[in-house]
Amino acid sequence: MAVKAFKTRNFSDVTFQYPHVNECRAFDHTENRSIVVAPNYPAAKWEISFLLSKEQAKEFQAECVEHFNAVKAVDPKISTDFGAVHGLKENDGVYTVTAHRKGAKKNGELNEPPTIVDAWKMPLEDREFWSGSKGNISLAIYPASNPSSKKWGISILINKIQVIEAVKSGDDDDFTTAATPRPSTQPASTAPAKSSDDLTDFVDDLLQNDLEDSIPF
Numbered sequence: 001m002a003v004k005a006f007k008t009r010n011f012s013d014v015t016f017q018y019p020h021v022n023e024c025r026a027f028d029h030t031e032n033r034s035i036v037v038a039p040n041y042p043a044a045k046w047e048i049s050f051l052l053s054k055e056q057a058k059e060f061q062a063e064c065v066e067h068f069n070a071v072k073a074v075d076p077k078i079s080t081d082f083g084a085v086h087g088l089k090e091n092d093g094v095y096t097v098t099a100h101r102k103g104a105k106k107n108g109e110l111n112e113p114p115t116i117v118d119a120w121k122m123p124l125e126d127r128e129f130w131s132g133s134k135g136n137i138s139l140a141i142y143p144a145s146n147p148s149s150k151k152w153g154i155s156i157l158i159n160k161i162q163v164i165e166a167v168k169s170g171d172d173d174d175f176t177t178a179a180t181p182r183p184s185t186q187p188a189s190t191a192p193a194k195s196s197d198d199l200t201d202f203v204d205d206l207l208q209n210d211l212e213d214s215i216p217f
Contacts, residue, residue, distance in 0.1 A: 003070050006142045008159065009063070011056075015134055017049040017096060021114050021161065022127035024103040039103030039110050046114050048158060049098040050137060057095035061085055064141055064154040071143050072152075078143055083153035086146070099139050099156040114158045121162070129166040136162040 020034070024044040028035045037044045052060065064085045072078040087098040104110050116124040138159035145152050 003074050005071050005075070006140045006157075007067050008138060009060070009141050010136065010138045011050065011052075011097075012136045013134065014050040014052075014137060015132060016129070016137075016163075017051060017131045019048045019129055019131070019133065021046045021048050021116060021158070037103075039113075040108060041103065044103030045100045046103070046158065047098060047100045048114075048137070048161065049096045052095040052097060054093070054095060057088060057090065057097075060097070061088060064088075067141060068143050068152070068154055075143070078145075078152050080151045083146065083149070083151040085154045085156070086144075087156040097139075097156065099137070099158045101158045115160045117160070117162050119162070119164050124163055124166075126166075126168075129163055129168060132167040133163055134165040136164070 023036050024039045024041065024046055025034045026037045026041055026043045026045070027033070065082050068078075068082045072082075087100075089096050089098070101114050102111055113127075116127055118124050138161075140157040140159050141154050142157070143152055144155040
């Protein structure tokens, strides 16, 4: 079987951190902070982080190294050894993964925003949710060159997000999963989708749109 550069990796029952998926953001060096921008603004991207245990982070790191080496064996463009999983970080024993999707390609064509669904796999009506929200996420991991260091590593792209328990501004109560599907004019699945196995049906060309360009870290 041919080795594919892009590999899907699903995580279930995660706690999201710093979700910026309702609008694109970019780092403003003048203000020294992230600001809301249009999708065609330079370096604009949707971004989300989530927490991992130490054991999960170790397993993910090993999987990324294995995937990198498998692709390197068949791709002569990869000229260096494995550098790092860009987006996997540890701070005081807390492990986080950060994934992104660019707002636009180099030719200026806009990318579609990440798909976000609720517990019943219906499009999430309010895409703004806060840190502490829980759900599932599907990623694409792939080798990419760091334009600054010229070294290769693994970069992480958002495929799709499923929000099971959303934290909103002003929420101060514990959350419970809804017992029945919310009303909708669209056909819905007959059962809630909480397993990462249910997050593998994605639009291939949507993913490809974000992967046509070399993506800087």
